[in-house]
Amino acid sequence: MVRSARKQLEIREREDRIVEVAREILLREGFPALNMDRIAREIGWSRGTIYQHYASKEDVLAAMMVQTHARRVELFDSAAKRPGSPRQRIAAIGVAIDVFMELHPGYFKAEQIVALTADQSKVRWERVDHCYAQDNRCFDVACGIVREAIERGDLVLPEDVALETVVFGLWSINFGAHFIGSAMSKWPELGIQGTIYDGLSFNILAMLDGLGWRPLSTEFDYRAFAKEERERILADRLAEHEA
Amino acid sequence: MVRSARKQLEIREREDRIVEVAREILLREGFPALNMDRIAREIGWSRGTIYQHYASKEDVLAAMMVQTHARRVELFDSAAKRPGSPRQRIAAIGVAIDVFMELHPGYFKAEQIVALTADQSKVRWERVDHCYAQDNRCFDVACGIVREAIERGDLVLPEDVALETVVFGLWSINFGAHFIGSAMSKWPELGIQGTIYDGLSFNILAMLDGLGWRPLSTEFDYRAFAKEERERILADRLAEHEA
DNA sequence: AAGCGCTTCTGACGCCTTGTCATTTCCGCC
DNA sequence: GGCGGAAATGACAAGGCGTCAGAAGCGCTT
Numbered sequence: 001m002v003r004s005a006r007k008q009l010e011i012r013e014r015e016d017r018i019v020e021v022a023r024e025i026l027l028r029e030g031f032p033a034l035n036m037d038r039i040a041r042e043i044g045w046s047r048g049t050i051y052q053h054y055a056s057k058e059d060v061l062a063a064m065m066v067q068t069h070a071r072r073v074e075l076f077d078s079a080a081k082r083p084g085s086p087r088q089r090i091a092a093i094g095v096a097i098d099v100f101m102e103l104h105p106g107y108f109k110a111e112q113i114v115a116l117t118a119d120q121s122k123v124r125w126e127r128v129d130h131c132y133a134q135d136n137r138c139f140d141v142a143c144g145i146v147r148e149a150i151e152r153g154d155l156v157l158p159e160d161v162a163l164e165t166v167v168f169g170l171w172s173i174n175f176g177a178h179f180i181g182s183a184m185s186k187w188p189e190l191g192i193q194g195t196i197y198d199g200l201s202f203n204i205l206a207m208l209d210g211l212g213w214r215p216l217s218t219e220f221d222y223r224a225f226a227k228e229e230r231e232r233i234l235a236d237r238l239a240e241h242e243a
Numbered sequence: 244m245v246r247s248a249r250k251q252l253e254i255r256e257r258e259d260r261i262v263e264v265a266r267e268i269l270l271r272e273g274f275p276a277l278n279m280d281r282i283a284r285e286i287g288w289s290r291g292t293i294y295q296h297y298a299s300k301e302d303v304l305a306a307m308m309v310q311t312h313a314r315r316v317e318l319f320d321s322a323a324k325r326p327g328s329p330r331q332r333i334a335a336i337g338v339a340i341d342v343f344m345e346l347h348p349g350y351f352k353a354e355q356i357v358a359l360t361a362d363q364s365k366v367r368w369e370r371v372d373h374c375y376a377q378d379n380r381c382f383d384v385a386c387g388i389v390r391e392a393i394e395r396g397d398l399v400l401p402e403d404v405a406l407e408t409v410v411f412g413l414w415s416i417n418f419g420a421h422f423i424g425s426a427m428s429k430w431p432e433l434g435i436q437g438t439i440y441d442g443l444s445f446n447i448l449a450m451l452d453g454l455g456w457r458p459l460s461t462e463f464d465y466r467a468f469a470k471e472e473r474e475r476i477l478a479d480r481l482a483e484h485e486a
Numbered sequence: 487a488a489g490c491g492c493t494t495c496t497g498a499c500g501c502c503t504t505g506t507c508a509t510t511t512c513c514g515c516c
Numbered sequence: 517g518g519c520g521g522a523a524a525t526g527a528c529a530a531g532g533c534g535t536c537a538g539a540a541g542c543g544c545t546t
Contacts, residue, residue: 047504280533
């Protein structure tokens with residue numbers, strides 16, 4: 001197979017374009033409106049051509065999931081590497097996740113569809129597995145931070161409690177809050193004030209204070225820290241965008 | 244239209260049977276394997292007959308969601324009405340949710356599919372709306388418990404924090420933990436020990452302790468309480484089943 | 487027990503989407 | 517300008533959905 005550089009680029013671009021168009025349709029009109037014909041018409045190539053890139057509709061979704069995941073992991077890693085106390089870094093990760101959710105409102109959809117509809121034959125599993133592996137790595141990174149907190153003496157856990165349990169709690173509440181938030185349009189008002197992040201961070205602060213993870217929220221102003229952190233991330237993003 | 248009591252019963256039974264069969268297929272073989280032909284073959288009636296009960300495949304899923312929801316709400320309400328301090332009742336609800344999740348391993352699936360694929364024309368929305376209304380009612384019930392805790396002086400919230408925020412936190416962490424738990428089969432081991440409930444309750448205890456919601460976990464043995472509560476619910480269920 | 491009217495059941499039909507593949511078109515190179 | 521391989525196309529078969537005209541069933545009357 002001889003393939004010119006020109007052609008390779010074109011193919012790469014089209015691959016991205018397919019995912020991009022699929023994402024727009026999914027977000028704007030929902031899963032039932034997403035079909036290959038539609039994508040084909042919008043990118044201006046025939047259905048057959050799309051199948052040269054992706055094995056099935058679900059495979060396109062899986063690719064979408066990979067793309068978004070990569071972005072999330074990037075923000076996660078960058079937050080985990082911030083200077084400061086372990087608890088500050090956990091807070092930074094919380095902010096990163098929240099910023100990510102704002103930037104990718106349809107995040108859960110592709111993932112859910114893949115989880116529900118993908119089957120052996122129809123999806124290139126390396127895509128999906130790659131995402132799960134990334135998730136696991138993030139989990140491990142978070143565990144590393146908790147471990148450091150324990151080593152420094154910031155956090156003391158009961159003997160029969162694994163440090164993974166703490167990360168599981170953080171993961172759960174973050175996941176749950178953002179999931180509920182992204183589906184909230186369907187929920188009528190529940191009397192919740194402020195943003196998802198406000199509610200979430202209040203509860204996480206309580207949780208980590210309850211564990212006695214120092215510095216406690218009475219000893220350090222995590223609210224102000226989060227605000228700075230958010231601005232920093234958005235500024236970085238803007239700079240990167242302009243570059 | 245004249246319809247004998249005999250016939251009405253038969254119709255009712257078939258309606259349930261359809262949902263039951265659909266649930267089994269969904270749980271055993273996943274969404275892609277779930278189709279009307281398949282259901283028809285398994286209940287021994289033609290496709291046309293199913294359409295006399297349900298408007299579409301999604302409508303069957305919606306009915307499944309209603310059925311399961313009803314069971315969840317029942318457990319929730321019963322837990323919320325237990326005697327004891329507000330915080331005990333919150334703990335009882337946590338146990339109820341956990342028992343529910345054990346009994347209905349595929350719980351999230353039907354709900355997710357409906358949320359992702361239902362569109363105006365294809366689902367009788369009163370089904371779905373009914374579920375959302377139930378969710379809201381549960382949310383309100385939980386808010387009532389928090390309110391009572393505040394009135395009793397068990398819990399003091401900062402002035403700028405609504406009591407709904409606390410319920411949102413509880414909801415999020417419960418939802419998140421169980422959702423992750425139900426998808427866990429895909430996740431490789433993350434080093435988490437014990438059941439989902441163990442991890443979840445540890446973190447909720449920390450969270451509510453962090454809020455200073457009395458009696459604190461150092462003042463009351465919520466772990467033992469949860470154990471009793473679980474046994475009570477299961478015993479009730481058994482008794483009911485035998486009746 | 488035959489006929490009638492109403493209810494219920496059925497499966498063939500039309501439509502839509504999916505994924506494939508034989509054919510056509512494109513493109514670089516001789 | 518024509519050759520060969522890569523790429524694009526769209527017709528096709530397969531299969532699912534929802535509908536509906538007609539068949540079958542049931543209860544009541546004569």
